Structures are given as C-alpha cells and as structure tokens.
Amino acid sequence: MAAWVTTAPSGVKTTSEDLMENDILIEARALSRRYGATAAVSDLNLTLRKGEILGLLGPNGAGKSTTMKMLAGVLAPTGGSVRINGISLSADARGAKRNLGYLPEQPPVYPELTVDEYLRYCAGLHGVASSARAAAMQRAKQSCGLTDVAGRLIGNLSKGYQQRVGIAQAIIHRPAVVILDEPTVGLDPIQIREIRTLIKELGEEHSVILSSHILPEIQAVCSRVMIINKGHAVYSEPLKEAGTEGFSTVLATFRNAPPVSSLGSFAGVKSFDALGGGQVRFHLADGADPREAIADAAVRGSWGLIELRAEIRTLEEIFVVLTSGERLEPTASTLKEAA
Amino acid sequence: MPTVLTIAGTEARRIFVSPLAWAVLAVVQAIVGFIFLNLLLDYAGHPADNDQYVGMSDYIGGGLYGFATILLLLIMPLLTMRLFAEERKTGSLTLLLSSPASLIEIVLGKFLGLGVFMLATLALMALMPLTLLAGTNLDLGRIGAGLFGLLLLMSAFGSAGLFVSTLTKEPTIAAVVSFGLLLVVWLFGVLGTRSGIVGDVFTYLSLIGHFENLRRGIFNSADIVYYLLFTMLFLWLAVLRLDSERA
Numbered sequence: 001m002a003a004w005v006t007t008a009p010s011g012v013k014t015t016s017e018d019l020m021e022n023d024i025l026i027e028a029r030a031l032s033r034r035y036g037a038t039a040a041v042s043d044l045n046l047t048l049r050k051g052e053i054l055g056l057l058g059p060n061g062a063g064k065s066t067t068m069k070m071l072a073g074v075l076a077p078t079g080g081s082v083r084i085n086g087i088s089l090s091a092d093a094r095g096a097k098r099n100l101g102y103l104p105e106q107p108p109v110y111p112e113l114t115v116d117e118y119l120r121y122c123a124g125l126h127g128v129a130s131s132a133r134a135a136a137m138q139r140a141k142q143s144c145g146l147t148d149v150a151g152r153l154i155g156n157l158s159k160g161y162q163q164r165v166g167i168a169q170a171i172i173h174r175p176a177v178v179i180l181d182e183p184t185v186g187l188d189p190i191q192i193r194e195i196r197t198l199i200k201e202l203g204e205e206h207s208v209i210l211s212s213h214i215l216p217e218i219q220a221v222c223s224r225v226m227i228i229n230k231g232h233a234v235y236s237e238p239l240k241e242a243g244t245e246g247f248s249t250v251l252a253t254f255r256n257a258p259p260v261s262s263l264g265s266f267a268g269v270k271s272f273d274a275l276g277g278g279q280v281r282f283h284l285a286d287g288a289d290p291r292e293a294i295a296d297a298a299v300r301g302s303w304g305l306i307e308l309r310a311e312i313r314t315l316e317e318i319f320v321v322l323t324s325g326e327r328l329e330p331t332a333s334t335l336k337e338a339a
Numbered sequence: 340m341p342t343v344l345t346i347a348g349t350e351a352r353r354i355f356v357s358p359l360a361w362a363v364l365a366v367v368q369a370i371v372g373f374i375f376l377n378l379l380l381d382y383a384g385h386p387a388d389n390d391q392y393v394g395m396s397d398y399i400g401g402g403l404y405g406f407a408t409i410l411l412l413l414i415m416p417l418l419t420m421r422l423f424a425e426e427r428k429t430g431s432l433t434l435l436l437s438s439p440a441s442l443i444e445i446v447l448g449k450f451l452g453l454g455v456f457m458l459a460t461l462a463l464m465a466l467m468p469l470t471l472l473a474g475t476n477l478d479l480g481r482i483g484a485g486l487f488g489l490l491l492l493m494s495a496f497g498s499a500g501l502f503v504s505t506l507t508k509e510p511t512i513a514a515v516v517s518f519g520l521l522l523v524v525w526l527f528g529v530l531g532t533r534s535g536i537v538g539d540v541f542t543y544l545s546l547i548g549h550f551e552n553l554r555r556g557i558f559n560s561a562d563i564v565y566y567l568l569f570t571m572l573f574l575w576l577a578v579l580r581l582d583s584e585r586a
Contacts, residue, residue: 013577057527071390072433073436073437074433074436074584075584075585076586093440093441094441095438095439097437097438097439100437102437104430104433105430106429106431108430108431108433109577110349110431111355111429113349113352113353113356117349117352121345121348122434122438124341124342125434125435125438125440127439166395169434
C-alpha cells in the first residue's frame with residue numbers, strides 16, 4: 001500500500017488530496033496501545049471528515065474506550081499518530097486539544113458545583129475568552145436543554161441531566177471534533193431520544209465520534225460505522241450502504257404450499273430451500289428481484305402469500321458475523337482482500 | 340497563566356463549598372483558641388518568669404505557632420488528599436487531561452487553589468495574637484516571621500500531599516500516606532542529633548528545623564530556600580507522575 005503511494009504520479013493526486021486534507025478533522029494512523037502484554041488496540045486507522053458522525057461499535061472490551069481516550073489525548077498511544085484538524089496530538093497537544101471536545105464514559109462533572117459554575121469553568125479551561133463565555137454557556141445550555149437547571153448543583157441532578165452537562169462541557173468551546181464515549185448509557189428512552197437528536201444536530205457543525213454497543217443507536221444517528229473487535233478495526237463503511245447493499249435472498253411464506261415445480265421458474269432465482277411451515281427461501285442471481293413475480297404467481301395460484309421480504313444484511317448481522325469468534329478469521333481476510 | 344488562575348479559582352471554590360474545609364477550619368480555630376488562652380493565662384500568671392528577653396510576641400506568638408505546626412501536620416493531608424485522588428476516582432480528572440491545559444498548569448492551578456485555603460488558615464492564626472494589639476505592644480516583625488514560616492511550612496506540606504494524591508485514587512490512602520511521609524521528613528530531626536556529617540545532613544533535611552528560626556524571628560534565606568525547593572520538588576514529581584500515567 002505504502003509502495004503504491006510513493007510510486008503514484010504526484011501531479012494527478014494533488015488536487016483531490018488538497019481538497020481532502022482540508023476536510024479531514026481526525027486522522028489516526030496505525031494507532032496501537034498495549035497494556036503490558038495485552039494489546040488493547042492494534043494498528044487502527046481512522047479518518048473522519050467534516051460533518052460526519054462516526055459510530056464505533058464493538059463488544060465489551062473490544063478497545064472502543066481505549067481508542068477514544070487516545071484520540072482525546074488522555075492516553076498516549078504505544079504506537080501510531082493522531083492528527084486533530086491537521087495538528088499532531090503528540091507534537092502540539094495544546095493546539096490539537098483546542099479543537100477537541102471529549103465526553104468520557106463517566107461524565108467528568110463536579111457534583112459540588114452548579115451547572116453554571118461548572119460550564120463557566122469548562123469554557124475558561126478550553127480557552128474561551130472571558131467576553132465570549134456568557135454567550136458560549138448560553139448556547140451550550142440551550143442545545144443540551146440545561147437552561148432550566150442552570151442554577152442547580154450538578155450532584156442533585158439526575159443521571160440523564162448529568163450526562164447532558166457532560167455533553168455541554170464537550171461542545172461549549174465549539175470544537176471541530178466531538179468525541180462521545182457511550183453518551184446514552186444509563187438514560188431512559190425519552191432522554192436517549194433527546195440525546196440522539198442533539199448528536200444529530202452536533203453532526204451538522206462538528207464531526208462526531210460516538211461509541212456504543214447499542215446497534216439501533218448507531219443506526220439512528222451515525223453516517224459511518226466502524227466495528228472494532230479485539231483491538232482491530234474489522235469494518236468501516238458508510239452506514240447507508242450497510243442497509244442498501246442489495247440482497248441475495250428472498251423469504252416467502254405461503255399458507256397453501258405451492259407445487260415445487262413452479263417455484264424454480266421465476267427469473268433470477270438460482271435455487272430455493274423449502275424451510276417447512278410454508279416458508280421458502282429463494283437464492284437469487286446478482287441484482288435480481290423476483291418479488292413482484294412471486295406475488296403475481298401467488299395470487300394467480302391462490303397460494304395464500306402471507307409474507308414476502310428481501311433479506312437485507314442488517315448492521316446487526318454484520319456485527320455478529322464480524323465479532324463472533326468462529327467466523328472472524330475468514331471474514332477478516334475477505335475484508336482485507338476487498339480493501 | 341490565565342488557565343492556571345481558572346483552575347485555581349475553581350479549585351478554591353470546590354474546597355470551600357465542601358464541608359470538610361469548614362470543619363477543619365473550625366476545629367483548628369477551636370484548638371488554637373484553647374492554646375492561645377492557655378498561653379495568655381500562663382504569661383499573665385507568672386510575670387516573674389518573664390524578663391526583658393522574652394516578650395509577649397515571643398511567648399504567645401512563638402508558642403502558638405510552634406504548636407500550630409503539629410496541627411498543620413494533621414490537617415494538610417486531609418485537604419490535599421482530594422486534589423487528584425478524588426478526581427481520579429470520580430473520573431473528573433479526564434476533564435483536565437483532555438483540556439488544552441498542560442500538566443504544569445494543572446498542578447500549579449491545583450496548588451494555588453489550595454493556597455487560598457492556606458491563606459485562610461493563616462489569617463485565622465494571625466488574628467488571634469493580633470487581638471492583643473488592643474492592650475499591648477507587639478513585635479509585628481516577629482509575628483510576621485512566624486506567620487511567613489507557617490505559610491512556607493504549609494506549602495511544603497501541601498505540595499507533598501498533592502504529589503501523594505496523584506499516586507492513588509483513594510483519598511483516604513492519599514491522606515494516610517502523605518501524613519506518614521511528612522512525619523518521616525519531620526522526624527529527620529531526630530536523626531540530626533547524631534554527630535558528624537550524617538547528623539548535619541538530616542538536620543538540614545528535617546522539615547521542622549527550618550521553621551524554628553522563623554518562629555524565633557530569624558529570617559535566614561537558607562530556610563526559605565529549603566521550603567521553596569521542597570515545594571517545587573514535589574510539584575515537579577506530581578507533574579512527572581501525571582505524565583507517566585498517560586503513557
């Protein structure tokens with residue numbers, strides 16, 4: 001890969017590279033972290049452009065939090081480099097961290113301070129000029145729905161509100177990059193919904209990295225997803241394609257079992273399995289969609305069609321395939337071939 | 340520098356919104372008041388013992404501040420234990436570590452925040468002898484030297500406690516260890532009674548020996564330098580410790 005880059009004609013690449021350079025807000029190269037003999041994260045590459053919301057997915061202990069800590073500059077990587085908004089985190093930590101807002105797993109709040117006191121402190125800490133502090137606090141409180149509790153002690157607020165204070169802290173200085181480690185953990189469904197809306201809004205102005213092990217959450221807010229397993233990035237794709245990347249099987253259920261001979265006759269059907277109970281799975285040729293034909297035939301033959309759906313590979317299926325131990329090896333290698 | 344002040348301001352605020360600081364100040368004031376009264380009655384009751392060499396400032400101011408050192412040895416670990424240990428325990432340390440503030444700024448900010456508490460303690464200790472001004476003449480230079488010595492002693496205690504607080508995430512462990520550490524350095528004075536170079540070295544290293552001069556009104560720059568070096572050493576160790584934690 002590296003050899004290809006060096007031998008590529010430089011003239012062709014410059015324009016597109018310039019465009020991309022400006023847009024890239026987080027760039028992590030070959031990031032790795034060891035704790036003694038255990039490798040928590042190894043050789044992880046990550047690029048996040050402006051306006052993207054990246055979801056980090058992975059089973060417990062996969063290395064999500066370690067990755068985020070390294071991106072936030074709280075933990076030094078054992079190897080590799082991180083650039084925030086083009087500034088190297090190791091060479092100019094102060095400059096890089098100015099462009100960064102980070103919410104760790106535990107919201108880093110002081111229970112003995114009021115929301116206002118705490119946010120004023122955070123604004124100062126992140127270098128917001130004292131003249132702009134009031135406005136910054138107002139904006140952060142508004143976007144996190146904290147205006148009503150501004151004068152209350154953080155320790156007396158519910159977990160959900162504390163979480164919001166944590167998010168307000170991460171965005172008060174309008175950083176280019178916001179890193180949120182499990183922002184909805186421990187919240188009730190309504191709060192989760194509100195936080196998701198907030199994250200989507202954040203994604204319009206900032207780049208957001210968000211970790212979770214809740215799949216629907218990632219699906220609801222992220223534009224890109226990266227799955228980490230045992231410290232390796234095993235999947236990194238825009239999320240829309242995960243839902244619409246086509247389907248290779250169609251599942252149909254009939255109340256009156258149709259004659260077997262007629263099932264194989266649809267255009268684009270390579271083979272089919274009768275699953276019992278009137279269920280039939282059709283295996284399709286590439287790009288084929290016989291659903292309409294099946295429905296027509298079912299009506300004409302009175303097969304009693306009660307279910308007909310394309311089996312789309314959901315994020316959950318991808319996740320299970322990539323993170324379950326037995327099938328990890330072949331999948332990882334096919335991904336590498338594809339890349 | 341603005342970052343240091345921001346951190347210091349919030350740290351001072353957090354110290355004073357906690358009941359611990361007020362409880363400590365109240366207890367200290369009660370005990371110091373008791374000792375003060377005792378010394379005052381003592382002085383008034385035995386006028387014959389007091390010659391031209393021992394004045395009121397010496398007897399009461401010096402006596403009070405000599406006793407105050409033991410109190411400070413007991414209370415400073417209680418105040419320093421929270422500085423980093425508690426923040427690490429609750430996870431709020433991440434706020435500082437992910438902010439653009441450098442580790443030096445963080446440590447200095449915390450220390451200066453603690454400095455506000457030290458000044459408050461000092462003010463309480465200053466006010467009591469100063470009430471005597473209403474009825475007698477005091478050697479203000481002597482009282483001032485004693486107070487300055489207490490401040491230096493407190494910053495030495497404070498920096499050592501701050502360093503120990505960076506080592507653990509249990510505030511109580513930080514308190515016990517920093518108390519032990521301070522006591523050991525204090526007791527270097529005992530080893531100092533040995534003759535020869537060993538005695539000299541330990542006499543110099545002992546925390547309390549350098550206070551003795553200031554308490555008696557002798558302003559020796561070697562003593563000042565000792566406390567400043569002691570303070571800077573432990574603040575620097577705290578920075579190194581926090582830095583090694585990231586790696």
